Each structure stands twice: as structure tokens, then as C-alpha cells.
Amino acid sequence: MKIWYLFLILLLPSVSALAQVSVLKGRLTTGSEPLAYGSVTIVGTTIGTTANQKGYYQLQNIAPGSYEVSFSAIGYLPEKLRVTIAKQQTVILNSNLKESYSKLNEVVITGVSRATELRRNPVPIAVMTKKEMNMNVNNNIIDAIVKGVPGVSAVTTGPNISKPFIRGLGYNRVLTLYDGIRQEGQQWGDEHGIEIDQYGIGRAEVIKGPASLTYGSDAIAGVINLIPAIPNGADSVLKGDYVADYHTNNGMIGTSLGLAYKNKNWQYTFRATAKAAHDYRDKIDGLVYNTGFREYNLSGMVRVEKKWGYSQIAATIYDNRQEIPDGSRDSLTRQFTKQVNELAADNIKNRPVVSSNELNSYSIAPLHQRIQHYRIYTHNQVKLGNSSLDATLGLQQSIRREYNHPTQAQQAGLYVVLNTLNYDLKYNLPAFAGVESTVGINGMYQANRSRAATDFPIPDYNLFDAGAFIFGKKSFGKLDVSGGLRYDNRHIKWNDFYVGPDAVNGFEHQVKLPDTTGAHLQFPAFKHIYKGLSGSLGLTYNVNERLLLKANIGRGYRAPNITEIGSNGLDPGAHIVYLGDRNFNPEFSLQEDLGIIAYLKDADLIAEFFNNQVDNYIYQAKLTDAAGNPVIIVPGNSTYQYQQSKARLYGAEFTVNLHPQKLKWLAFNNSVAYVTGINQNQQLIQKSNGAAKYLPFIPPLHLRSEVKITLQQAYGVFSKIWFKTGADAYAAQNRFYALDNTETATPGYTLINIGMGTTIKRKSEKSFCELFLQLDNLFDVAYQSNLNRLKYFEYYTASPNGRLGIYNIGRNVSFKAIFPF
The missing domain is CATH 2.60.40.1120 (Carboxypeptidase-like, regulatory domain)
Incomplete structure (x- = not known):
């Protein structure tokens, strides 16, 4: 006791x-x-x-x-x-808590050897989330990024074709990735868009600057990595979402169903999407003939995570029928006309006028392109103690057919099949003396073949690409240092390619050895090896938790693409005869970047400056004869010849986002992007009296401002209610490539956009749906972007209304609903 x-x-x-x-x-x-x-x-x-x-x-x-x-x-x-x-x-x-616009502590995977905090990366990288993409009207995924990332623009051919440009550089200089796999889909063409499902993307990471160190050729301007959405959920519970989207301007109807299921270490996702639109409308042209489209997407993924690492296999299917505008009109009424005859029988100035029913129809016109893209790939990681081995393998097939024969609608003018094998192997070494390093090798093998076509702008070719790199990073207190070196080697070859008359359809077809009687040699055999050394060195100084200073210098490398060295024929969809030069050398760039980033209590302040010197810069220019008249090889189509010279691009982006802590309901976001592109071919500039001083396709000064108000309380079943209004202002572009009227001056314009959104909830507090309403181009401004290819689709030197070319899309109201479950 x-x-x-x-x-x-x-x-x-x-x-x-x-x-x-x-x-x-x-x-x-x-x-x-x-x-x-x-x-x-x-x-x-x-x-x-x-x-x-x-x-x-x-x-x-x-x-x-x-x-x-x-x-x-x-x-x-x-x-x-x-x-x-x-x-x-x-x-x-x-x-x-108030939503933060600061993304410094976010982890990025693009352009680095292993996942890295954004704040520690000296290379300019912008991150865009799915939530941000949903809040903007988008006809395609590139449009969403253009609206959210200063310094990114797009060359467009109608609403559904957007080719990304970063700081004035585009085409093959911007490497587009899908889940880390480089997108290969005949992207050399002006009217070739990005074959990716916009509703399936959960995140976009954008590198603004050369990223050849990690990716090799074609990343001289930067990288856009589109990362699929993978919904999180509890084990053994089916999760997903259904998206319904409608645009009033072109009647675009989009619908998408996504599913996700998780069972312990296994995860499964699936998505199916369909989109359709008729011709779009603008204030000057009315409905623009042959700008409709119909697109289908399927994707799926299986992933398993274990103590040893993870393994993932995924596949995508893309199928798009995209109409091909040509801009032909009646000379007096300016109504659009359509081609119904071939060659000599086709009088461009006497074509029949397109009917109202055709302009409003969702049916795809006989003259269109069909793009099919298939992809299967696998990501794998094996953990080896304090190190790891990453392996990626991907297989893609791109099938592109362009139908431009009205009397033989089933006969493709262009029919090319591109098969690509992507590979990437890297070893993340154990940290040694505080240094994290990675060595790796990656590249691709390609085979391009023409099928039963009548036009052959590029030859059949084989390409093998391989590059090895080493990358390292180390922190010295407040200073983060990273950089590395890479060596690339690209082999490209093709055999003699003959073209001759086809007695069956009256056009031309490919003629193969040994019987080439009556044929001509369109592409003489070619074989070449391109080599390049690239690298980067960058510093990030963390003054404190909220203030950072960044500096980076990078050398980029890009081998000429197939159309730049090998083209010699008509691309029907672009309405351009391309002429390449097999003597071109690789492009090399040297870019310096400086950044000041301050994420303060009530504001985000970002200033980024860049200077880019490019050797052997390749660009398109109209071909003229000795008298200065345009060379016409195929009637109704322009002829462009590729040129090469030195170039310099420099500019800056500024971001000021205000989010007062005491005004939790208010956000005021602003950005400015500016770039100038100088052609440094002094002999050509003097000969042209300054007309060739500037580079083509350089975006003008762009100011973007947006006020967003988020209500801090719910009203019945409506919660997360927000309103926004914004302005996109583009200055006049008077610095353009004027030689031979390749480009013309573009007036400035301002677009006003408004929008709102809300979440509808059940009594159980689970979201029933998210609603988005947006009105773009509120005042229906008639404008032509200097990056709009349709601006130059014109058959006459004058018009009754004084307006030439096709204008950009007019006022558009969009409704989008997302139903999560």
C-alpha cells in the first residue's frame, strides 16, 4: 500500500x-x-x-x-x-489566407537535371497553372500561355493554329515538350499548330532563353513544357472532371472528360476531348471562309511508384481536320470566294462567292488539312542509394495531309508521314562537396516519307541526333550557382528524289528509281553532319527570403531544319513555295540574362533583361526578280527563299502585381514586354536602303493590365466569386522586315476583356461545378496582329473599303463549365 x-x-x-x-x-x-x-x-x-x-x-x-x-x-x-x-x-x-502570385518556392522540372525550386534557378522560367489557364478564353493551349506569360507571343493562321515565339524567336527555335518528350509533328510549316489537347494540360513551364544544355538543338529560344494534369484523390475512388466550353464568335464547342483512379501504388488516368468550330467572324471581313476545324483527342497513363523508384507509360492520340483559308474574294464586294477548278481552269478573279450556309456550317470544307499525331512513351526512375537513374523512351508518328484539289477532293496535295524515336538517359550523381551533378545523353531518330501526294515541299529524309551533357549546381550560403556543357551531333541525309507527271490524276507524283523516265530531280541527294557546343553558367543571389538577383549567360545551338536546307516546292496549306539552302550553317546564340525579383508583402516586382547575339540566323524572305517583282512559281501562291545572316535581339519584361494584404479581395496585375530584332547583314541593309534592317516576325511592345476582385464570402450555393477586367495594348510595329514587302507596318490597338467566375457547391461542401464567363474584345475592335499570317492573304493591290488582308477574330463571348467528381 x-x-x-x-x-x-x-x-x-x-x-x-x-x-x-x-x-x-x-x-x-x-x-x-x-x-x-x-x-x-x-x-x-x-x-x-x-x-x-x-x-x-x-x-x-x-x-x-x-x-x-x-x-x-x-x-x-x-x-x-x-x-x-x-x-x-x-x-x-x-x-x-489570400492566394499568392509568388511562385518562387514552386518546384520546376524543365531545363534542369532534377527537380529544382524556381527561386534557385538562374534561367528565366515562368510557371502557369491549370487554374490560370481556365480563367482565360483559349482556342488552343498556346493562346493560354501567350495570355499568361510576358515575352511569349504566337504566329497565328486562324483561331486554332498558333506557333509559339519567345522573345522574338520562333519556329524550330522554340522546343515544345509534352510531359518532357519533345513534340515532333512537322512543325516547320507556317500553318502547323501544336498537336496537344488543351483540356488535358495541368501545368505549363516556360524557359525564356537558350536551353540547349539540357535539350540540344531546337531550344535556342526557349522551351515550353506542357505537363498533363494528374488529379489527386483517395485510394480506390474514381475521380475526374467534365468540361463544357462554348464560344459565340465561331460557335466553338468543346467537351472533355477526364478520369483518374488510384489504388495504393498504382495510378491511372484517361481523357477524351472533342472540339468543333465553324468560320470565325471579324468586324471587317464578316465570317472568314475556311477557318473552321474539328478536333479529337484521347490520352491515357498508368504509373506505379515503389521504394525503388517509379515507372510510367502513357499514350496520346490527336486527330484534327483544319480548314485552309486562302483569302480569295470578289474584288468589289470583298465577299469570300472559293476555288472550284484546277490550274489553268481556275480564274482567281472569277471564283463563285461562298454562301452564308457554308460560312456557318460545322462541316469541313473539301480544301482542308488533316493532322494525326500518335504518341506512346515511358518515364522511369530507379533510385540507387543517394543517386538515381532516369530513362525516357518515346515513339511518335505524325501524319499530315493537305487537300487542295477541288476537282479531286480525295487527292492530297501534301501527304507526309514522320516517325520519331525519342530517347533520354541521365544519371543523377550523389552530392559531392555540396555539388549536385548530372550526366546524360539524349536525342532522336527520325524518318520522313511522302505518300500519294501531288506536291513535295521537302524530301524524304533520315535524321539521327545525339547529345551528351554534364550539369551541376551548388549553393554557397545565399548564392546558388549552376551550369554545364553539352556537345551535339546531328546526322541528316536523303537520297535523290524524283518527281514526274501522273497519268492517273493529271498532277505530279514521286517517281522512284530505277525508272525515272520523264521525271525531274527535285531533291538531289544530300548528307551532312551538324555539330555544336553549348552551355550555360548562372548565379542566383538570395538577398533575403523575398528579394533575389539572377544572372545567366547561355550559348545556344540549333541545326537547320529540313525546310531551311531541303525545301523546294509548294506547301499547299501555307500557300507558300519554300526554297531552302543546303549550304546553311548551324545557328549559335549567346544570350545574357539579368533578373531582379522582389516578392513583397503587398506586391510582386519582376524585371528581366536580355541580350541575344545570333550567328547564322535563318529567316524567310519573299523572292523577287531583277525588276523587284514577286517571283510566282505556282499561281496564287507566294515564293519565299530562306536567308542567313547575323542578328541581335534585345529587350525586357516587367511585371508589377499588386495584392494588398489589407485588401484581400483585390489583385491588380500588370506586365510589359518589349523586344527588338536587328538584322546585322550590313551589305543587304545598305543595298535595300534600310528595308532589311529589322528581323521578321518581331512582336511590338505589349502592355497587359488586369484588375481582379474576389468576393470574400459565399452567397447561397455560389462561392469563390470573382470578377476581372483587363486591357491588352499593342503598340504600332514600325520596325519590320520591309524588303520586297515581306512584311508591312502594323497599327497599334487595344483590346478590352472582362470576365467572371464562381464555384457552385452542394450542401456537403463538395464542388458541383465551376463556371467561367468571359467577353474578349469587348468593343469589337478591328485589328491585325503583325504575327497574323492571314494579314498577308490578299489577291489585290487595292480594295473598295481600303482594307487589305484578313483581320483577327472579333468580339467573342465564352462560357465554360467544369464539373469535378
Whole structure:
């Protein structure tokens, strides 16, 4: 019994202490919505917890006293609140966090050897989330990025064809990736878009600057990595979403269903998408004939994660029927006309007028292109102690047919099949003396073949590409240093390619050896090896947690693409006869980047400056004869010959985002992007009296400003209600490549856009749907972007209304609903 008395005496102080402890609990919200899985910690202690799915948290056994409590969540500005807790008291402390526009602590995977915090990467990288993409009207995924990333623009051929440009450089200089696999889909053509499902992308990472170190050729301007969305969910629960999208201008109807299922270490995703649109409308032209499209997408993925690493296999299918505008019109009424005859029987100035029913029809016109893209790939990682081995293998097939024969609608003018094998192997070495390093090799093998066609702009060719690199990074206190070197080797070859008359259809066809009687040699045999050394060195200085200084110098490398060295024929979809030069040398660039980034309490301030010197720069220019008249090889089509010279591009981007802490409902975002492109071929500039001073396809000064108001409370079933209004202002572009009227001056213009959105919830607090409403080009401004190829689709030197070429899309109202489940 004495032992029990002694035990009780020793226990009483502990019981007394427990009786004095208190509880802190509450809820994390954002606006009027619960914020799931946020972190709650008491500053200066080890006491902390994570909120549940509905935002509730509870901290127990807290001794009496005065504390500072920190609330944080990824994507939201942190908040610290003071609280005093008495004995045996339960205190309720709620926190309402505001969405953060700061992405410095986000992890990126593009352009680095292994996942890296954005703040530690000296190369300019922009990140765009699915939420940001959903808030903008998009006819395709590139349009979404253009609206969200300063310094990115796009050359367009109607609403559904956008080729990305970064800081004035585009075409094969911008490497587009899908989940880390380089996109290969005959991207050399002016009217060739990106064959990717816009509704299936969960995140975009954009490198603004040379990224040849990691990716080799074709990344001289930068990289756009489109990363598929992988919904998170509990085990053995089917998750997904359904998207319904409608645009009033061209009647675009988009619908997409995504599914995801997780079972322990296994994860499965699937998505199916369909889009259709008729011709778009603008204030000057009315409905623009042959700009409709019909697109289908399928994608799926299986992934398993184990202690040894992970393995993933995925596949995509893309099928798009895209109409081909040519701009032919009646000379007096300016109504669009259509081609119904061939060659000599086709009088461009006497074609029949397109009917109203055809302009409004969702049926695809006989003159169109069909693009099919198939991809299967696998990502794998094996953990080897403190190191890891990553392996990627991908197989793609791109089939492109362009139908331009009205009297033989089933006969393709262009019919090419491109098969590509991508490979990437890298070894992430164990850290040594604080240095994280990676060595790797990657590249591709390609085979391009023409099928039953009548036009042959490029030869059949084989290409093998391989590059080896080493990359390293190390931190010295507040200073992060990273860089590396790479060597590339590209083999390209083709055999003699003959073309002769086809007695069956009256056009031409490919003629193969040994019987080439009556044929002509369109592409003499060619074989060449291109080599390039590239690299980069960058510094990031963390002045403090909110202020960073970045500097990077990079040497980029790009081998000439197939059309630049091998083209000699008509691309029917572009309405251009391309003429290449097999004597071209690789492009090499040397770019310096400086960045100042400040993520302050009430504002984000970003200033990025760049200077890019490019040797052997390749560009298109109209071909003229000795008298200065355009050379016409195929009637109704322009002729462009590739040129090569030195060039310099320089400019800057500025971002000022205001998000006052005391005004949680307000966000005021602003950006400015400027680039100048100088042609340094002094002999040509002098000969042309300055007409060739500037590079083609350089975007003008672009200012973007947007005010967003987010209501901080719910109204019945409506929550997360937001409104926004914005302006896109483009200055006049008077610095253009004027030689031989390759380009013309472009007036400035301003587009006003407004939008709103909300989430509808059930009583169970689960989201029923997200609604988006947006009105673009509110005042229906008639404008032509200098990057709009349709601006130059004109058959006459004058018109009754004084307007030449085709204008950009007019006012458009879009409705989008996303139903998660």
C-alpha cells in the first residue's frame, strides 16, 4: 500500500499540469472557402499540425501563455496571428489566407537535371497553372500561355493554329515538350499548330532563353513544357472532371472528360476531348471562309511508384481536320470566294462567292488539312542509394495531309508521314562537396516519307541526333550557382528524289528509281553532319527570403531544319513555295540574362533583361526578280527563299502585381514586354536602303493590365466569386522586315476583356461545378496582329473599303463549365 501512495504522490503534479493545459483550434479558409491541408504551427515551438480536408485544425496540450501562430499553404500568402491562451481554455483562432502570385518556392522540372525550386534557378522560367489557364478564353493551349506569360507571343493562321515565339524567336527555335518528350509533328510549316489537347494540360513551364544544355538543338529560344494534369484523390475512388466550353464568335464547342483512379501504388488516368468550330467572324471581313476545324483527342497513363523508384507509360492520340483559308474574294464586294477548278481552269478573279450556309456550317470544307499525331512513351526512375537513374523512351508518328484539289477532293496535295524515336538517359550523381551533378545523353531518330501526294515541299529524309551533357549546381550560403556543357551531333541525309507527271490524276507524283523516265530531280541527294557546343553558367543571389538577383549567360545551338536546307516546292496549306539552302550553317546564340525579383508583402516586382547575339540566323524572305517583282512559281501562291545572316535581339519584361494584404479581395496585375530584332547583314541593309534592317516576325511592345476582385464570402450555393477586367495594348510595329514587302507596318490597338467566375457547391461542401464567363474584345475592335499570317492573304493591290488582308477574330463571348467528381 505504501508503494501505491508513493505512486499517487508522484502522479499528482503531472495530473495538475495536464489540468492546466489548453486547446487551440479553428479553421483555415480562403475567401469564403475552406482551405484543405494547410499548415498550422506555433512559432518558436515544435507544436504544429495540418488542417483536414475541410480546413479544420486542432492543437492540444498547450501550456498557458502568449503565442504567435503561423498559418501557411502552398499557393497562398502566409499569415501570423497573436493569441493569448489561459489555463484550461479552448481558444478558437481562424485564418483566412489570400492566394499568392509568388511562385518562387514552386518546384520546376524543365531545363534542369532534377527537380529544382524556381527561386534557385538562374534561367528565366515562368510557371502557369491549370487554374490560370481556365480563367482565360483559349482556342488552343498556346493562346493560354501567350495570355499568361510576358515575352511569349504566337504566329497565328486562324483561331486554332498558333506557333509559339519567345522573345522574338520562333519556329524550330522554340522546343515544345509534352510531359518532357519533345513534340515532333512537322512543325516547320507556317500553318502547323501544336498537336496537344488543351483540356488535358495541368501545368505549363516556360524557359525564356537558350536551353540547349539540357535539350540540344531546337531550344535556342526557349522551351515550353506542357505537363498533363494528374488529379489527386483517395485510394480506390474514381475521380475526374467534365468540361463544357462554348464560344459565340465561331460557335466553338468543346467537351472533355477526364478520369483518374488510384489504388495504393498504382495510378491511372484517361481523357477524351472533342472540339468543333465553324468560320470565325471579324468586324471587317464578316465570317472568314475556311477557318473552321474539328478536333479529337484521347490520352491515357498508368504509373506505379515503389521504394525503388517509379515507372510510367502513357499514350496520346490527336486527330484534327483544319480548314485552309486562302483569302480569295470578289474584288468589289470583298465577299469570300472559293476555288472550284484546277490550274489553268481556275480564274482567281472569277471564283463563285461562298454562301452564308457554308460560312456557318460545322462541316469541313473539301480544301482542308488533316493532322494525326500518335504518341506512346515511358518515364522511369530507379533510385540507387543517394543517386538515381532516369530513362525516357518515346515513339511518335505524325501524319499530315493537305487537300487542295477541288476537282479531286480525295487527292492530297501534301501527304507526309514522320516517325520519331525519342530517347533520354541521365544519371543523377550523389552530392559531392555540396555539388549536385548530372550526366546524360539524349536525342532522336527520325524518318520522313511522302505518300500519294501531288506536291513535295521537302524530301524524304533520315535524321539521327545525339547529345551528351554534364550539369551541376551548388549553393554557397545565399548564392546558388549552376551550369554545364553539352556537345551535339546531328546526322541528316536523303537520297535523290524524283518527281514526274501522273497519268492517273493529271498532277505530279514521286517517281522512284530505277525508272525515272520523264521525271525531274527535285531533291538531289544530300548528307551532312551538324555539330555544336553549348552551355550555360548562372548565379542566383538570395538577398533575403523575398528579394533575389539572377544572372545567366547561355550559348545556344540549333541545326537547320529540313525546310531551311531541303525545301523546294509548294506547301499547299501555307500557300507558300519554300526554297531552302543546303549550304546553311548551324545557328549559335549567346544570350545574357539579368533578373531582379522582389516578392513583397503587398506586391510582386519582376524585371528581366536580355541580350541575344545570333550567328547564322535563318529567316524567310519573299523572292523577287531583277525588276523587284514577286517571283510566282505556282499561281496564287507566294515564293519565299530562306536567308542567313547575323542578328541581335534585345529587350525586357516587367511585371508589377499588386495584392494588398489589407485588401484581400483585390489583385491588380500588370506586365510589359518589349523586344527588338536587328538584322546585322550590313551589305543587304545598305543595298535595300534600310528595308532589311529589322528581323521578321518581331512582336511590338505589349502592355497587359488586369484588375481582379474576389468576393470574400459565399452567397447561397455560389462561392469563390470573382470578377476581372483587363486591357491588352499593342503598340504600332514600325520596325519590320520591309524588303520586297515581306512584311508591312502594323497599327497599334487595344483590346478590352472582362470576365467572371464562381464555384457552385452542394450542401456537403463538395464542388458541383465551376463556371467561367468571359467577353474578349469587348468593343469589337478591328485589328491585325503583325504575327497574323492571314494579314498577308490578299489577291489585290487595292480594295473598295481600303482594307487589305484578313483581320483577327472579333468580339467573342465564352462560357465554360467544369464539373469535378
